[in-house]
Amino acid sequence: MKVIDLHCDTLSELRHGLYRGEKIDLGSNHLQVDLEKLKKGDYLLQCFALFINLGDPYNPLVTALEQVDLFRQAMRQYPQEIRQVTTWEEFLENRKEGRISALLTVEEGGCCLGNLSVLRVLYSLGVRIMTLTWNYENDLAWPNEVPGNAANVYPCAANTTNGLKEKGLEFISEMERLGMLIDVSHLSDAGFWDVYHHTRKPFIASHSNARALCGHVRNLTDEMIRAIADRGGLTGLNYCASFLDPSDHPRSTVQRMAEHAAYIRNVGGIDCLGLGSDFDGIEGDLEMPDASYLPMLEAELRRQHFTEDEIEKIFFRNAMRVLKEVLA
Ligand SMILES: [Zn+2]
Numbered sequence: 001m002k003v004i005d006l007h008c009d010t011l012s013e014l015r016h017g018l019y020r021g022e023k024i025d026l027g028s029n030h031l032q033v034d035l036e037k038l039k040k041g042d043y044l045l046q047c048f049a050l051f052i053n054l055g056d057p058y059n060p061l062v063t064a065l066e067q068v069d070l071f072r073q074a075m076r077q078y079p080q081e082i083r084q085v086t087t088w089e090e091f092l093e094n095r096k097e098g099r100i101s102a103l104l105t106v107e108e109g110g111c112c113l114g115n116l117s118v119l120r121v122l123y124s125l126g127v128r129i130m131t132l133t134w135n136y137e138n139d140l141a142w143p144n145e146v147p148g149n150a151a152n153v154y155p156c157a158a159n160t161t162n163g164l165k166e167k168g169l170e171f172i173s174e175m176e177r178l179g180m181l182i183d184v185s186h187l188s189d190a191g192f193w194d195v196y197h198h199t200r201k202p203f204i205a206s207h208s209n210a211r212a213l214c215g216h217v218r219n220l221t222d223e224m225i226r227a228i229a230d231r232g233g234l235t236g237l238n239y240c241a242s243f244l245d246p247s248d249h250p251r252s253t254v255q256r257m258a259e260h261a262a263y264i265r266n267v268g269g270i271d272c273l274g275l276g277s278d279f280d281g282i283e284g285d286l287e288m289p290d291a292s293y294l295p296m297l298e299a300e301l302r303r304q305h306f307t308e309d310e311i312e313k314i315f316f317r318n319a320m321r322v323l324k325e326v327l328a
Contacts, residue, residue: 032282061112104127105315163191173199206235233272239279259304
């Protein structure tokens with residue numbers, strides 16, 4: 001089964017390697033995503049996030065650009081295996097010629113430094129999806145975290161009061177105009193609804209699950225799932241144990257993933273589901289330890305009575321529909 005994955009943090013790991021003085025090869029490495037694993041998993045397209053942690057002592061824009069540089073080096077190194085896509089035609093051409101497509105995304109809108117020119121330049125470099133926040137408040141919006149918390153402290157209550165700032169509203173309007181998907185993963189509940197009320201086009205939660213099954217604020221409420229579905233958007237299943245399993249010792253299993261998939265399908269319909277692994281951003285007890293194991297999830301969906309058509313939609317067809325619209 002072909003695969004389109006909406007989120008991984010592999011470029012950030014390549015950058016960390018560089019800072020340690022270690023050159024990590026995208027072709028084959030110890031990470032959860034490399035070309036060998038993507039081929040084994042039968043991937044059509046992998047989204048590669050430029051991940052920025054605003055708590056780190058680095059310029060966020062430089063951090064993003066360092067990852068663009070590493071991404072481009074990797075694309076130059078393996079032109080027959082993988083190629084960046086910025087248009088729908090490029091995706092179709094890669095598919096025809098059996099190459100994996102690579103799409104740049106941003107995880108942390110703060111890397112734009114509140115500057116629309118930076119946003120447009122990132123677009124020109126091929127960025128087509130951007131989360132407005134990660135786990136920190138920035139100049140665009142507030143994240144899932146409750147204001148005042150030290151960043152990256154879970155669990156916490158949903159932030160239903162602080163959403164998008166004035167600058168955030170300017171950004172989502174420009175993103176829609178440019179043709180860049182707004183990604184609401186990590187965004188506060190209030191911010192989610194600000195995006196919903198101030199946009200017209202499909203938007204996505206690239207790597208979030210169902211809050212009703214696992215009460216983590218990174219996951220979506222039923223109302224959010226319906227809102228994304230009504231708009232023709234997507235939510236990408238996240239394989240992180242603590243977003244799948246509410247127990248004290250959470251495990252990431254394909255059974256639990258399929259349960260979230262069934263729940264989201266029953267609430268929002270089959271057309272709003274995709275995959276957002278979060279590979280190379282998650283660790284711990286993973287039944288699917290890397291990208292080569294995707295056939296395990298396919299088999300489990302079948303075991304839980306998903307139809308072939310439904311599995312195809314989850315694995316790649318729904319993402320193709322949304323990407324076709326944004327890359328057009
Ligand atoms: Zn994330």
